[in-house]
């Protein structure tokens with residue numbers, strides 16, 4: 001019998017799987033999902049076997065033999081293979097890259113799919129207590145290590161702790177000597193299955209109970225439920241209730257969260273309440289940790305898998321429920337390379353696996369609301385805050401048109417802040433811009449510091465005395481003199497979080513301040529330390545970017561101030577109003593979560609803007625309905641469907657030349673005008689990181705003709721002669737048109 005041809009998804013930009021001859025020697029049964037080592041160009045790659053065939057389109061003389069089959073049994077379950085095929089097709093992305101995304105790095109590198117066993121360290125009850133009571137002494141590292149261990153499921157390996165905390169053996173020895181940490185020689189066999197829940201659940205309110213019952217009633221079949229619950233309404237309790245029921249049925253739950261920073265908090269809460277093993281999967285994990293979590297999920301040792309975007313590809317032995325928390329969040333969309341939407345893939349996955357999916361949000365995406373209106377999703381509503389005494393925050397606008405601002409802060413806002421601090425509450429200020437000031441300006445000649453590689457200005461970072469381009473990362477020392485005229489009156493225009501922090505130090509001397517943005521949280525453990533300071537009350541003023549807006553539960557925040565709400569008001573993107581409304585409602589949701597009544601103060605130059613009028617009434621549903629009506633009239637998503645082809649090159653003409661060629665190719669494929677092509681046009685920021693950028697937009701009233709066009713077009717793109725001069729990428733269902 002003739003040896004079969006192997007169809008292998010090989011990591012490369014090639015638009016299809018590649019054919020190889022079977023390697024010589026004895027072979028395991030050739031089933032999809034095995035890893036295969038293959039030659040490619042002058043090197044070797046590790047791909048995933050998708051299929052076998054009797055014949056290839058390539059001449060047999062051109063076929064090369066694969067070098068080795070790495071697995072005896074498929075690494076990926078059939079369900080995940082199917083999801084990979086679907087995603088490669090839908091996003092028109094090279095299958096090799098898609099299937100590589102499904103594997104943790106260790107497996108992509110060809111390592112065996114075995115749990116790494118090495119001595120592990122586990123926090124003891126005494127350690128937990130010491131951490132809670134802050135009796136760990138003054139060593140920040142000691143605290144950080146204990147904090148890491150306190151949210152780990154069982155023990156953590158030494159290598160993992162090393163990678164996270166740059167540890168030396170002495171620190172761990174000290175922790176062990178004090179009885180806060182214990183050493184386990186084989187954590188795998190030592191770790192008992194966690195005992196039944198330690199903390200009792202609050203009695204669910206009617207809305208929660210109805211939601212849990214509805215999710216439970218959908219067990220064993222696909223159903224998409226939109227849990228539309230105001231901030232603090234107890235959505236997490238609903239997830240817990242639904243997951244407990246899933247675990248009782250012997251099934252696994254997959255929970256997606258938008259931000260790594262939110263996982264420890266959630267893991268801790270889940271761990272205290274669920275009697276099952278929890279695996280955590282996100283990009284911040286060490287290699288071995290990620291491999292172990294992935295294998296635990298796949299082999300069913302983990303009962304709950306919690307992770308960020310890429311965890312939508314977590315393999316599950318016995319899927320029972322998928323939850324997407326904060327489903328509106330833009331971070332579910334991958335913004336480069338394989339541009340998938342984890343939220344949308346969760347829907348596809350739940351459908352294929354025949355399990356219910358819960359999409360939770362206080363500010364559901366217009367897409368999901370439209371799906372509810374169309375009858376495809378079921379809406380479960382939680383309309384009021386759950387905790388005793390917690391009420392919806394009161395919103396007010398501060399008109400800053402004629403108010404003198406002191407570093408962006410108006411007198412009324414400062415007065416409200418002082419009153420809150422005096423009353424013992426915490427205050428959170430939100431500004432979605434890090435750094436000191438977004439512009440450096442010469443008062444003598446009008447010079448502006450502009451990035452030489454982007455159509456953008458440098459941001460001033462005063463603490464580090466740098467000018468940094470936030471688009472390409474280029475950095476310079478902060479100049480003392482204007483490079484144009486030699487003048488010395490250089491000023492920062494505009495506001496960033498760093499500048500606000502300094503203003504707060506001046507206005508509220510002696511009050512602890514936590515600034516939470518990408519600059520202050522870059523080092524491992526620093527975000528946890530800041531959040532700790534907020535929770536312990538050491539910090540009473542919080543200033544931060546959108547990192548602060550998401551999901552955190554800060555019970556003592558009495559006032560949320562939105563320093564500059566106008567940023568998103570007149571944005572170029574048709575989604576900017578939706579984004580602004582979601583952001584304001586989410587940030588506002590950080591106020592008044594426990595017994596304290598919360599206030600939200602929004603500084604704006606446009607207090608009469610209709611969006612603010614509705615936000616004042618706290619009426620996200622009304623805003624969403626209005627925006628949906630506008631989208632419908634303009635045939636924009638979710639009532640229309642888009643794909644964006646981006647191209648960039650160092651040559652200014654090349655992107656447009658490529659896209660024009662694509663538009664010409666597309667012309668005969670447009671299907672009687674069912675699909676429209678717009679462009680090519682320059683990208684809103686035409687030059688970035690030294691490259692010129694342009695884009696071509698495809699729009700259609702229905703998905704089918706759009707995807708028929710893309711199916712025909714995508715394989716031809718790389719073969720266009722103009723393609724050699726550009727980098728291009730296709731973005732299906734783009735979330736940003738830049």
Ligand code: ADP
Nearest residue numbers: 202203204205231232233234235236237386387
């Ligand atoms: P969400 O996820 O909707 O923002 P959470 O589940 O975090 O809300 O709940 C907000 C707060 O209300 C938490 O402190 C939680 O402990 C509390 N809470 C939730 N459900 C109840 C309930 N049924 N009774 C009392 N408190 C509750």
Ligand code: ZN
Nearest residue numbers: 442445482485
């Ligand atoms: Zn000058």
Ligand code: ZN
Nearest residue numbers: 451454469472
């Ligand atoms: Zn730049």
